[in-house]
Amino acid sequence: xxxxxxxxxxxxxxxxxxxxxxxxxxxxxxxxxxxxxxxxxxxxxxxxxxxxxxxxxxxxxxxxxxxxxxxxxxxxxxxxxxxxxxxxxxxxxxxxxxxxxxxxxxxxxxxxxxxxxxxxxxxxxxxxxxxxxxxxxxxxxxxxxxxxxxxxxxxxxxxxxxxxxxxxxxxxxxxxxxxxxxxxxxxxxxxxxxxxxxxxxxxxxxxxxxxxxxxxxx
Amino acid sequence: xxxxxxxxxxxxxxxxxxxxxxxxxxxxxxxxxxxxxxxxxxxxxxxxxxxxxxxxxxxxxxxxxxxxxxxxxxxxxxxxxxxxxxxxxxxxxxxxxxxxxxxxxxxxxxxxxxxxxxxxxxxxxxxxxxxxxxxxxxxxxxxxxxxxxxxxxxxxxxxxxxxxxxxxxxxxxxxxxxxxxxxxxxxxxxxxxxxxxxxxxxxxxxxxxxxxxxxxxxxxxxxxxxxxxxxxxxxxxxxxxxxxxxxxxxxxxxxxxxxxxxxxxxxxxxxxxxxxxxxxxxxxxxxxxxxxxxxxxxxxxxxxxxxxxxxxxxxxxxxxxxxxxxxxxxxxxxxxxxxxxxxxxxxxxxxxxxxxxxxxxxxxxxxxxxxxxxxxxxxxxxxxxxxxxxxxxxxxxxxxxxxxxxxxxxxxxxxxxxxxxxxxxxxxxxxxxxxxxxxxxxxxxxxxxxxxxxxxxxxxxxxxxxxxxxxxxxxxxxxxxxxxxxxxx
Numbered sequence: 001x002x003x004x005x006x007x008x009x010x011x012x013x014x015x016x017x018x019x020x021x022x023x024x025x026x027x028x029x030x031x032x033x034x035x036x037x038x039x040x041x042x043x044x045x046x047x048x049x050x051x052x053x054x055x056x057x058x059x060x061x062x063x064x065x066x067x068x069x070x071x072x073x074x075x076x077x078x079x080x081x082x083x084x085x086x087x088x089x090x091x092x093x094x095x096x097x098x099x100x101x102x103x104x105x106x107x108x109x110x111x112x113x114x115x116x117x118x119x120x121x122x123x124x125x126x127x128x129x130x131x132x133x134x135x136x137x138x139x140x141x142x143x144x145x146x147x148x149x150x151x152x153x154x155x156x157x158x159x160x161x162x163x164x165x166x167x168x169x170x171x172x173x174x175x176x177x178x179x180x181x182x183x184x185x186x187x188x189x190x191x192x193x194x195x196x197x198x199x200x201x202x203x204x205x206x207x208x209x210x211x212x213x214x215x216x217x218x
Numbered sequence: 219x220x221x222x223x224x225x226x227x228x229x230x231x232x233x234x235x236x237x238x239x240x241x242x243x244x245x246x247x248x249x250x251x252x253x254x255x256x257x258x259x260x261x262x263x264x265x266x267x268x269x270x271x272x273x274x275x276x277x278x279x280x281x282x283x284x285x286x287x288x289x290x291x292x293x294x295x296x297x298x299x300x301x302x303x304x305x306x307x308x309x310x311x312x313x314x315x316x317x318x319x320x321x322x323x324x325x326x327x328x329x330x331x332x333x334x335x336x337x338x339x340x341x342x343x344x345x346x347x348x349x350x351x352x353x354x355x356x357x358x359x360x361x362x363x364x365x366x367x368x369x370x371x372x373x374x375x376x377x378x379x380x381x382x383x384x385x386x387x388x389x390x391x392x393x394x395x396x397x398x399x400x401x402x403x404x405x406x407x408x409x410x411x412x413x414x415x416x417x418x419x420x421x422x423x424x425x426x427x428x429x430x431x432x433x434x435x436x437x438x439x440x441x442x443x444x445x446x447x448x449x450x451x452x453x454x455x456x457x458x459x460x461x462x463x464x465x466x467x468x469x470x471x472x473x474x475x476x477x478x479x480x481x482x483x484x485x486x487x488x489x490x491x492x493x494x495x496x497x498x499x500x501x502x503x504x505x506x507x508x509x510x511x512x513x514x515x516x517x518x519x520x521x522x523x524x525x526x527x528x529x530x531x532x533x534x535x536x537x538x539x540x541x542x543x544x545x546x547x548x549x550x551x552x553x554x555x556x557x558x559x560x561x562x563x564x565x566x567x568x569x570x571x572x573x574x575x576x577x578x579x580x581x582x583x584x585x586x587x588x589x590x591x592x593x594x595x596x597x598x599x600x601x602x603x604x605x606x607x608x609x610x611x612x613x614x615x616x617x618x619x620x621x622x623x624x625x626x627x628x629x630x631x632x633x634x635x636x637x638x639x640x641x642x643x644x645x646x647x648x649x650x651x652x653x654x655x656x657x658x659x660x661x662x663x664x665x666x667x668x669x670x671x672x673x674x675x676x677x678x679x680x681x682x683x684x685x686x687x688x689x690x691x692x693x694x695x696x697x698x699x700x701x702x703x704x705x706x707x
Binding site: 014055058059060061063064067102103106107110179182183194196197200 | 624631632636641648649652
């Protein structure tokens, strides 16, 4: 078995210790960082995602794999610049103002992170101003908002407006989610995307980032 | 150690206390001793006479309580049933429950057209394949009754179709002793000899007395043939409270129990220690439509009483569940299926048949079987209960995560979620948008689709070619010898 096969298997199994060990070994053997990332870690998460879609893997399995992958990324991150690997896309996520429900938002954060994004998790009861400030500071490409209560859903609209007013309308894409949130609502408040579940949020985030890339080429 | 502490918490249900059981049992013995039962078979009358029973005019036999008590004492308390390949798969006894199919449905809801039409042999094959695939179905049965095949050969053809399309144990019926002999010959062929079949039976014959308090000639002949071959038999009455039995549930239970116990006496007098599964169904006749009620609440109560009685007797007990009076696969069918499956499992009936029955025992559809299987999975999760050991409470994890934290990423969640949480296969848990995205299908549509998929993809393990040829020969022989004859009724 090649070291990449081992690495992929270890990520799938959520075996963080083994992932670290293998990456140390790969670096020692001068294997290209780009390959470790693309042919090892990211490929593994692709397999995990497929398994989840086929109901072979459950949410905890995906999260454990994600944790293992994240540990691996931390080891190779210092080399990204020198080998011209573009930094991972940054995502800001939080539960909107007035709402302290967190588990769904955290699930999305972990899933997104497990799929190769850099996530800034702002926690709960996040004011529009806080979102704006954080997006500005981090240079995030996507801002994700969560609400569990119908009474706190309007805060999503206020946050989107605040981002626009802060001059970030073109720079950041907005995504909304949470049990009572619907596609219809997302459109009404001018969000760029909505997903009914965590894995859908990952796919959507990838699509939004790709659209960025294409935009940049133009 | 924690003296006497068992950390597994499970639902516990019974309807009769020991005091109630003794009351019903005494009343049953009184019926057998004073009213007696009608036995329409000469051989049956002879064995009872020989055992000291008093035979009155019109074939009425009074059975003394001592004979009944002694018989109950001697009946095997456990029966092991194997699959076609000789693997132990069911331990009928105690409160171990197994679910499976029923027999003889003359109508089928066509999977593809949704049309209610008469059943044919392909429906028997389809049902066997779906039953073979479904993990919660422990035994199969013909389900459909092929209307295009002549009556004398129907049950033989059904049995062959089942042998060829599933390895699971077969619960089967026969028109009479005449065709039952050919069916047994088939089973002997597949088992590889008479003794092999006796040692590792993979079949259970279903036959019944006629309420109130009558054993037909045909029923006794089938009962005796199975006793002689050591083939497990399920000999159980289906009484209609208010019509073929007393209107009160207590009276219905007493009479049905007398029918069942007298059947056991006949069977054990013929072959002491031969395997028999007993019990009874006492349901109601619907007083508006005069139809036989399959999905009603009274049946659940009388059957709970039946299970309590037979657990007390130490005799394997039969049950019925997953059946409905609805004529199509609709909300009513789901209500009646779910409640009955839960009740049957709670009461701990051993051999629970009729999963997927619709239309008062007249209609079936492979889709209803798929639904039944999922309900069984759900119910098994309830019955399994939960463990409150220190390890499962997991104090350390609770302490580590603390207020406002999340348990999703803990090692405990990862390790135990599969054991602690049951995962449905077809029931919807999507959120509304996701559900729409996936084609906003109803449960009925998903289940039907699954049944079609099973029939297209599942390949049951085939019979050895030599067995298949022998079965063909047996069919030919049966055609010759049974053509046009009238069976004893």
